[in-house]
Amino acid sequence: MLLEQIKNYEIFRPKCDYSKEILHGIATFDTDISPVFPYLNAELGGWDYDRDNQVLMLKLSAGKGFTMQRHEIAIKGARDIEEAHALLSWIKGQINQVYERREEITPRYTGQAGLRVMDILRLLPMTNCKACSYATCMAYAAALREGEIRLEDCPPLWEEKCQEKREKLQTYLESFGWRTLDAE
Numbered sequence: 202m203l204l205e206q207i208k209n210y211e212i213f214r215p216k217c218d219y220s221k222e223i224l225h226g227i228a229t230f231d232t233d234i235s236p237v238f239p240y241l242n243a244e245l246g247g248w249d250y251d252r253d254n255q256v257l258m259l260k261l262s263a264g265k266g267f268t269m270q271r272h273e274i275a276i277k278g279a280r281d282i283e284e285a286h287a288l289l290s291w292i293k294g295q296i297n298q299v300y301e302r303r304e305e306i307t308p309r310y311t312g313q314a315g316l317r318v319m320d321i322l323r324l325l326p327m328t329n330c331k332a333c334s335y336a337t338c339m340a341y342a343a344a345l346r347e348g349e350i351r352l353e354d355c356p357p358l359w360e361e362k363c364q365e366k367r368e369k370l371q372t373y374l375e376s377f378g379w380r381t382l383d384a385e
């Protein structure tokens with residue numbers, strides 16, 4: 202097990218806006234967890250990975266996410282104290298599981314941050330039909346880039362006439378390790 206003991210876990214409201222009903226957390230520990238980063242990045246679709254400074258960012262839906270450094274995990278966007286603890290427990294479990302299986306995993310050293318909204322947009326049906334609940338295909342493309350929604354949320358993309366675009370979009374997204382992610 203790579204990460205056994207969390208030394209300290211501070212949970213707080215964001216200083217920029219105390220009225221916000223969300224919590225952030227910072228967990229610190231003595232273990233250096235950076236050896237798992239390229240494998241975690243590959244398995245969970247990291248948003249950004251700075252290999253030189255060993256910083257890995259993961260985004261979940263609904264504004265939640267993690268920023269991991271060698272001896273620290275910053276958690277953002279928890280609904281309440283219980284969720285702040287559940288998110289820490291989830292990422293700790295992922296770190297340990299992925300580290301155990303690292304020999305079966307091809308490490309990834311790039312993140313999703315290089316995805317471009319315009320490149321996604323040109324592979325969408327571009328009808329602005331709103332079936333995805335976004336006002337425009339551009340808004341959907343931006344949300345897709347953030348990993349907040351799924352390809353299945355655009356029904357026209359799954360029509361036969363869009364098959365070529367869909368396959369190209371899937372290939373493009375996968376080349377950046379894109380995926381939607383939720384802590385369960």
Ligand code: SF4
Pocket residue numbers: 325326327328329330331332333334335336337338339341342354355356357358
């Ligand atoms: S459902 Fe697809 S085609 Fe319609 S607005 Fe959303 S992204 Fe565009």
